[in-house]
Amino acid sequence: MYPMIVIVFFTKMKALQTFFAKTPYSMYFAMITEGHDYHVYAGRYIAFDIWIHTAFHLLRWLSQGNMELLGTSPAGQTGMIAICVTPLITFPMMYFKRKGCALLRPYEIRKAMHYLFYVFAVGLCWHVPVSAIPNGGFLPFVLSISIGLYTLDSFYVHLFMCEKIETTKFNVLSSGVKISMPVSERFQRQAFHARNGFAYINLPWVDNKQWHPFSLFEDPNDPSIQEMFLMKSGDWTKAVHSALARDTTRPVWIKGPFPSPFGHASSYDNQILVASGIGITPALGAISAFKSTRRVNLIWAVRDPEMLEFFMEKMYLEHSGWNLIFYTGKKPLKPDIYN
Numbered sequence: 001m002y003p004m005i006v007i008v009f010f011t012k013m014k015a016l017q018t019f020f021a022k023t024p025y026s027m028y029f030a031m032i033t034e035g036h037d038y039h040v041y042a043g044r045y046i047a048f049d050i051w052i053h054t055a056f057h058l059l060r061w062l063s064q065g066n067m068e069l070l071g072t073s074p075a076g077q078t079g080m081i082a083i084c085v086t087p088l089i090t091f092p093m094m095y096f097k098r099k100g101c102a103l104l105r106p107y108e109i110r111k112a113m114h115y116l117f118y119v120f121a122v123g124l125c126w127h128v129p130v131s132a133i134p135n136g137g138f139l140p141f142v143l144s145i146s147i148g149l150y151t152l153d154s155f156y157v158h159l160f161m162c163e164k165i166e167t168t169k170f171n172v173l174s175s176g177v178k179i180s181m182p183v184s185e186r187f188q189r190q191a192f193h194a195r196n197g198f199a200y201i202n203l204p205w206v207d208n209k210q211w212h213p214f215s216l217f218e219d220p221n222d223p224s225i226q227e228m229f230l231m232k233s234g235d236w237t238k239a240v241h242s243a244l245a246r247d248t249t250r251p252v253w254i255k256g257p258f259p260s261p262f263g264h265a266s267s268y269d270n271q272i273l274v275a276s277g278i279g280i281t282p283a284l285g286a287i288s289a290f291k292s293t294r295r296v297n298l299i300w301a302v303r304d305p306e307m308l309e310f311f312m313e314k315m316y317l318e319h320s321g322w323n324l325i326f327y328t329g330k331k332p333l334k335p336d337i338y339n
């Protein structure tokens with residue numbers, strides 16, 4: 001389980017990953033660029049492996065007649081804590097995303113329970129007695145270094161990769177909200193390396209506790225302006241939409257940018273980007289990053305006419321490759337857009 005514990009923490013160290021993504025190590029460790037997939041894999045592994053580990057621990061104690069160790073030894077006590085919190089950390093994320101217990105379905109509840117990983121990690125630092133360390137019992141080191149680095153990384157992101165943008169412009173459409181932010185030079189530089197990528201935003205006038213991730217793309221006429229399109233999908237995005245009855249300017253806290261899933265696109269000179277609906281936003285980042293040096297082609301299925309009209313009218317889809325757009329909505333398009 002040790003490598004999986006390291007992976008599960010490393011893949012969420014966003015500052016360290018942003019740093020390593022600029023180094024040659026990113027060529028050899030896919031988890032630097034595809035962190036979330038590795039996080040999910042390692043998390044699932046731990047979720048099940050912990051039961052196998054516990055079953056054999058219990059069998060050994062049973063066969064040795066030492067079952068009282070379950071309540072009296074640090075291994076037994078911390079093991080019981082871990083076996084209780086691990087399903088709370090993992091199962092809601094694995095199974096209750098779209099169906100199952102309605103109470104556990106909201107993202108904020110699942111995320112809050114996910115933070116029990118601190119109990120898991122700190123508790124298990126005492127799982128192995130110090131006397132076992134020479135025989136390979138280095139779990140306390142693995143866990144304390146992983147949790148310590150993860151915590152430092154989160155502070156770093158909050159303190160040094162976060163900025164307040166006072167003059168953020170909000171454009172309200174019926175399906176969502178487009179926001180335009182004049183970002184700092186630090187942000188522009190990192191967005192360039194991240195191929196625009198994505199960032200977390202907090203709108204304190206909606207809820208100062210919630211940070212939500214959105215893909216970044218550049219204003220085609222001004223690269224110092226980073227934009228996002230927030231599709232109305234759940235409680236928070238709907239609250240943002242209803243708080244904005246008309247186009248306006250308000251402050252935003254933004255944290256990032258972090259590398260985009262289209263980061264590998266620079267390896268290809270004839271690219272085909274495939275997107276559906278609001279999935280167009282990371283593709284827009286790739287279009288603006290590569291349209292002057294590569295051939296970029298886009299295949300986009302979209303049913304929201306306003307979103308389609310918006311991105312076409314504002315010239316986000318201007319590039320020299322093919323744009324194959326499958327409009328699947330019911331409402332007729334404006335004639336100039338149709339043409």
Ligand SMILES: Cc1cc2nc3c(=O)[nH]c(=O)nc-3n(C[C@H](O)[C@H](O)[C@H](O)COP(=O)(O)OP(=O)(O)OC[C@H]3O[C@@H](n4cnc5c(N)ncnc54)[C@H](O)[C@@H]3O)c2cc1C
Nearest residue numbers: 107198211212213214215229230231233234235236237281
């Ligand atoms: C890297 C990344 C880029 C994204 N880019 C865009 C984009 O450009 N435009 C866009 O409209 N949406 C984007 N999303 C999705 C967007 O983050 C969610 O739609 C938004 O957070 C929903 O919040 P809610 O409270 O309104 O909805 P909820 O009802 O809470 O959730 C709706 C869905 O969004 C997921 N979600 C909610 N909060 C978060 C969060 N903090 N982190 C990750 N997932 C969450 C939930 O699991 C659920 O599947 C992106 C997500 C990620 C992870």
